[in-house]
């Protein structure tokens with residue numbers, strides 16, 4: 001059983017080092033601080049030496065939680081942390097009365113799509129050119145939702 005902790009401004013340095021290693025287009029320090037300043041919730045898991053190994057941020061939109069960022073440190077991937085985060089997120093959503101969780105994922109991010117499908121998310125649409133890609137190119141997002 002993993003213990004989840006609320007993350008805040010003091011954790012941005014650690015989060016950024018993971019973020020920059022796992023994403024082709026990582027969030028910047030400003031993206032994280034704006035998100036926290038806007039009251040979005042951030043949670044994570046630390047290891048025994050207090051290093052963050054996984055984190056996510058969610059934004060409440062009326063009765064839905066919008067998943068903004070979701071990542072596991074490279075050396076801790078494929079150890080069940082994403083599944084644990086989704087389980088925690090559902091419990092959190094239920095406890096706070098949210099009806100569903102919504103997310104966008106790059107069309108090419110097969111690994112994340114597998115994780116979300118395995119957790120019961122379903123594709124509900126696409127957003128064309130939603131993400132920046134190589135050079136001037138753009139990549140579509142798959143929009144997924146899971147009812148809580």
Ligand SMILES: CC(C)(COP(=O)(O)OP(=O)(O)OC[C@H]1O[C@@H](n2cnc3c(N)ncnc32)[C@H](O)[C@@H]1OP(=O)(O)O)[C@@H](O)C(=O)NCCC(=O)NCCS
Nearest residue numbers: 022070071072077078079080081082083105111112114115
């Ligand atoms: C996507 C990501 C969060 C998955 O994290 P993870 O901790 O490795 O995932 P888990 O170990 O919890 O795997 C959960 C399930 O996903 C599936 N899965 C995991 N890795 C997989 C892979 N390489 N290929 C296919 N399926 C995979 C498995 O079905 C697994 O279920 P299992 O427990 O039965 O094996 C992680 O790879 C990551 O941080 N990627 C970079 C950031 C990112 O893309 N985030 C998503 C943004 S939308």
